[in-house]
Amino acid sequence: MQSIGLKNFVLPLAIIMAGFAAVIGLSGYLERTRPPLPEGYEDSNLTVNGSRLKGYALGFEGLVADWYWMRSLQYVGMKIESSKSEFINIDDLRDLNIKLLYPYLDNATDLDPHFIAAYSYGEIVLPAIDPDKAILIANKGIANNPSEWRLYQHLGYIYWKLRRYDDAAAIFEKGSLVSGAAPFMRLMAASMRTEGGSRATAREIYREMLTYSDDEMVRLAAGQKLNELDLMDERDAAQKK
Amino acid sequence: MTNERIRFPSRILTISKNAFREAVRDRILYNLIIFVLLITVSAIFLGDLSGGQEARVIVNLGLSTILVFGAFISIFVGVSLVWKEIEKRTVYSIFSKPVGRGEFIIGKYLGLCLTLLANLVVMGAGVSLALLYVGGSTFAGAIWGAVFLIFLELTIITAVAIMFSSFSTPALSALLTFFVFLIGHFSSSLRDLAGGLGSRAAIVLFNAIYYLLPNLSNFSFITNTANGDVPPLAMLGGAAAYALVYDIILITITVMIFSRRNFK
Numbered sequence: 442m443q444s445i446g447l448k449n450f451v452l453p454l455a456i457i458m459a460g461f462a463a464v465i466g467l468s469g470y471l472e473r474t475r476p477p478l479p480e481g482y483e484d485s486n487l488t489v490n491g492s493r494l495k496g497y498a499l500g501f502e503g504l505v506a507d508w509y510w511m512r513s514l515q516y517v518g519m520k521i522e523s524s525k526s527e528f529i530n531i532d533d534l535r536d537l538n539i540k541l542l543y544p545y546l547d548n549a550t551d552l553d554p555h556f557i558a559a560y561s562y563g564e565i566v567l568p569a570i571d572p573d574k575a576i577l578i579a580n581k582g583i584a585n586n587p588s589e590w591r592l593y594q595h596l597g598y599i600y601w602k603l604r605r606y607d608d609a610a611a612i613f614e615k616g617s618l619v620s621g622a623a624p625f626m627r628l629m630a631a632s633m634r635t636e637g638g639s640r641a642t643a644r645e646i647y648r649e650m651l652t653y654s655d656d657e658m659v660r661l662a663a664g665q666k667l668n669e670l671d672l673m674d675e676r677d678a679a680q681k682k
Numbered sequence: 683m684t685n686e687r688i689r690f691p692s693r694i695l696t697i698s699k700n701a702f703r704e705a706v707r708d709r710i711l712y713n714l715i716i717f718v719l720l721i722t723v724s725a726i727f728l729g730d731l732s733g734g735q736e737a738r739v740i741v742n743l744g745l746s747t748i749l750v751f752g753a754f755i756s757i758f759v760g761v762s763l764v765w766k767e768i769e770k771r772t773v774y775s776i777f778s779k780p781v782g783r784g785e786f787i788i789g790k791y792l793g794l795c796l797t798l799l800a801n802l803v804v805m806g807a808g809v810s811l812a813l814l815y816v817g818g819s820t821f822a823g824a825i826w827g828a829v830f831l832i833f834l835e836l837t838i839i840t841a842v843a844i845m846f847s848s849f850s851t852p853a854l855s856a857l858l859t860f861f862v863f864l865i866g867h868f869s870s871s872l873r874d875l876a877g878g879l880g881s882r883a884a885i886v887l888f889n890a891i892y893y894l895l896p897n898l899s900n901f902s903f904i905t906n907t908a909n910g911d912v913p914p915l916a917m918l919g920g921a922a923a924y925a926l927v928y929d930i931i932l933i934t935i936t937v938m939i940f941s942r943r944n945f946k
Contacts, residue, residue, distance in 0.1 A: 496871030499864070500749065500898070503742040503905030507732070514733045555909040558735050657734030 492551040506553035513545035513559075514658075517566065531665060532602075534569040543567060543574040550578070554585035557592070561656045564595035568602050575599050590622035591654065597629060598646060609633045625649050644670050693781055694789040701793020702800075705759060710797060711804075713751050718808050720747060725812040737818025741908040744809030745828050749904070751805065752798055752836045753863055759797070760843025761855035763790045764940070773945060784937040791844055791933055798836050802829055820910060827913040828903040834925035835901035839863055841932035842896075848940045865891065866898035896928050 498505050520537045521529060529537075546563040550556050560582030567575035579596035586592060593616025600609035610633035617626035625645070632642045647670070650663035705711075724743055728736040764787070767773040776786060806829040810822040842862045846855035865872075869892045876888035900921055903913050913921075 496874070496899075497868055499867045500902035500904055501742075501746045503738075503908045504746045506905070507735070507739045507742050507908075510733075510735065511731050511739070514731070553905050553909070555906075558733070558738070562733070 490548065490551070494548075495552055498552070502552040506549040506556055506559070509545045509549035509552070510556065510559050510562075513542055513549070513562070516541055516545060530569075531662070532569055534566075535571075537570075539570050542570060543578065546578055547581075550581060550585070557582070557586065557589055558656050558658070560586075560592055561595060561654070562658050564592070564599060565659050565662045568599050572599065572603055588619055588621075590616045590619040590626060592616075593619065593622075594626060594629075594649070595659075597633070598650075601633065601642075601646065606633045623649070623653060640670060640673070693785050694792065697781070697786060697789025698791075698793035698796060701763065701790045702796045705794065705797040708759075710755060710759060711801065713755065714801065714804050714808075717747060717751060717805050721808050721812045725815050728816070736816045737813055737821050738908045740809065740812050740816060740818065741821050741825060742904060744805075744812065745825060745832065745904040745907060748802060748805045748809070748829065749832050749835070752802060752832060753839055755798060755801065756794070756836045756839040757843050757856050757859045757863070759794055760840045761847040761852045761859065763794060763844060764847050765852050765855075768945075777945060783941045787844065787848070787937050787940055788933060791841060791929075791936075794840050794844075795837050798840065799833060802833050802836075805829075821907070824910060824912050825907055827918060828907040830918065831901040831903050831913060831921055834921050835898050837925055838866075838896045838898070838928050838932070841929045841936070845932050845936040845939070848936045848943075862895060863898065866896045867902070869895055869897050870899050900924055 494505065495502060517539055520534075520539050524537055526536070543563070546559050546567075549559045553559075560578060563578040564575060564582070567578060576596070576599055579592060579599055582589070582592040583596065593612050597609045597613040597616065600606070600612060610630045613626050613630035613633060616622055617624075617630060629642075629646070629649075632639075632645065636642055644667065647663045647666045651660055651667060654660050654663065721740070721744055724740055725736070728739050728743075732739045767776065773786075777783070806826060809825055813819065813822040813825070839859065839862075843855060843859040846858045850858070869888075873888045873892045876884040879885075903911075903917075906913070
């Protein structure tokens with residue numbers, strides 16, 4: 442009776458467990474011995490163009506858009522983590538070679554043109570990588586979602602960062618006409634024309650983003666910027682003393 | 683004759699109840715365990731991956747999984763429903779009783795639709811609970827319009843599967859039904875593509891495919907739901923009518939083919 446139990450249960454269980462242990466060891470061995478991919482491979486744009494995929498995704502366009510979105514977040518995070526420099530200037534991320542961010546976000550928003558979080562993320566992060574691409578994604582967002590005043594706010598932010606104060610004023614003005622737009626949009630339009638380059642304007646822009654944005658990533662970036670402005674104020678105050 | 687008329691729906695009801703019980707006995711509902719596990723794990727871990735968009739991702743993932751699971755059940759159970767009765771020769775004992783072939787097919791079809799409905803309700807509830815867990819309460823109710831549209835789509839896939847299985851083997855029927863599922867989702871895109879090609883023959887061919895095969899993109903509302911949209915009543919009504927008409931066409935074809943089969 443005991444030998445039947447051994448044969449029917451213990452022995453197969455031991456074989457299965459030994460098999461899994463061997464699989465774990467072999468997986469590690471294969472990972473170590475695999476030849477490395479050519480340099481720059483991770484930055485090759487091998488993604489399927491979202492606009493071509495549209496209509497052929499069996500109704501799962503939103504799910505594929507989400508995949509591109511999560512991939513874009515991981516991609517930026519991975520680039521920052523693997524950066525060798527100790528200080529990362531969030532106003533200029535060109536050294537990190539984050540060149541796939543735009544294609545990821547472009548694909549995500551091709552597949553789901555109303556994916557506001559993807560536009561917002563691009564509008565906040567892309568200016569530090571490629572401002573032209575940031576303007577492209579912002580304009581695409583506004584064209585697809587003309588009633589989302591936040592997208593006008595973010596485009597105004599991009600123009601402001603590029604010191605194109607007249608363009609910024611115009612887009613804040615346009616956004617302020619959208620139904621439900623926050624009153625500060627009109628104030629921003631006026632500030633851009635009169636004191637576009639001032640620190641007070643910058644503080645106002647980031648404070649509005651931090652307080653009113655629905656997007657976690659936008660709030661995070663705005664919080665960092667406000668901290669930077671505080672540091673600049675403190676440094677100026679110390680210098681005056 | 684009057685007696686026949688009264689008994690007609692009750693016979694269909696009996697067959698559909700049996701088809702439902704058979705599906706339960708075949709452990710079709712086990713897929714719900716996998717689904718619940720998937721949604722639970724997603725709800726817990728998506729917060730870190732999605733940058734604050736977990737509700738949106740759960741809607742997309744949950745509804746897409748409902749469609750995939752539902753399509754698998756429709757195809758694989760649908761193609762074996764009638765075939766199993768023939769293979770096991772139980773069809774002989776059924777037809778020795780006063781049961782028409784049409785009643786048999788309609789009963790089987792409705793039984794599988796009932797199984798799908800039960801599945802979809804449980805899976806939809808799972809997605810709603812996951813959404814409540816991640817704080818997406820506005821989506822929790824909004825998904826049900828899309829779930830209803832998925833159910834309508836699955837009734838068509840089931841009808842297609844039963845139609846093919848009435849004259850073909852299960853493997854071939856499953857393959858053909860899967861092709862209809864694919865082309866049904868592509869048909870409007872293919873028609874647009876053909877329009878761009880400029881070839882008259884291609885336009886005629888793709889237009890024929892568009893009208894002949896069910897246009898399943900009529901039932902796609904997953905991406906819109908993830909953006910907080912709810913299908914308007916006119917769309918739901920139109921889609922229900924479209925599905926009903928297609929179901930009637932396919933079941934009529936199936937009954938026609940099945941009635942000509944010789945079981946002697």
